Amino acid sequence: MTAIYDKIAIIGMGLIGASIALATRRAGLALSVVGYDANPDAAADVTELQLVDEVAATAIDAVAQADLVIMAVPVGALGRLAETIIPHMKAGAVLTDTGSTKRSVLRDVTPHLTDSIIWLPSHPLAGTEHSGPKAGIETLFDGRYWIVLPLDVPEPVVAQFESFIAGLGSVAERMAPDYHDKVLALTSHLPHLIAYTIVGTAVDLEQQLKNDVIRFSASGFRDFTRIAASDPVMWRDVFLNNDEAVLEMLQRFSEDLSYLQRAIRWQEGDKLQDLFSRTREIRRSIIDAGQD
DSSP states (O other): OOOSEEEEEEEOOSHHHHHHHHHHHHHTOEEEEEEEOSSHHHHHHHHHHTOSSEEOSSHHHHHTTOSEEEEOSOGGGHHHHHHHHGGGSOTTOEEEEOOSOSHHHHHHHGGGOOTTSEEOOEEEOOOOSOOSGGGOOTTTTTTOEEEEOOTTOOHHHHHHHHHHHHHHTOEEEEOOHHHHHHHHIIIIIHHHHHHHHHHHHHHTSOHHHHHHHHHTOOHHHHHHHHHHTSOHHHHHHHHHHSHHHHHHHHHHHHHHHHHHHHHHHTTOHHHHHHHHHHHHHHHHHHHHTTOO
16 A cells, blocks of 8 residues: 555554554555654563664654654643644644543643644544553554544545545544544443443452452453453543543433332333343444444
């Protein structure tokens, strides 16, 4: 595939950043890929694994002459990072992010923007419970949606970035910030919150019961532990920065949970079966959509 950009810079070489680097090089989407990570151990792993063409000593060095700069750090760090690198980006360069919240990202990054760069927020809907450069997977984005927020960006610039996304294996989907945060609050953030809570409940059980819960874990509980093993810093920032939408969805979930409690208490099997039938259809729809 023909290169989409001459040089891209990836700031933050965790699971997402490392996977972008691998997928970019797999498809030949850039002539040069530069990476930077503030963690010296992570930077050493990036060098050892040869994930990029060059490991920069600083974030400022990484963005020099880059056509596309990807901020793949926790959402709570995006504002400070943008403030640091934007003055050193070349005119006409595109700046994007991979954050799981979008209103907070716009709030934190916008004050540092200049007229010389193009701000195009985005979010790949892909991931695993693993973190760090060694967790990178070159096929991570294959068949996965990648949300793009066009804002007021010229269409040719958006189209070029979407071609890059397609080259990574993803399907581009455009959204508005508020809508993105509501969708992700239900499809991603709330499930993680529930998983953390359920696993936390198991941790607080008396020792023998806890041991047997771990020992006899069925697939459902194992799935929860996988989700709850995700990067704690990243998810702390997600909940703090998408609090409004998460709390709204959490309230709806609490109301639905109360409905289930009443149905179980009063032995209303018809209500339980009706709910389980409807949720089963959702599962089938997800499979049909190719999201599993």
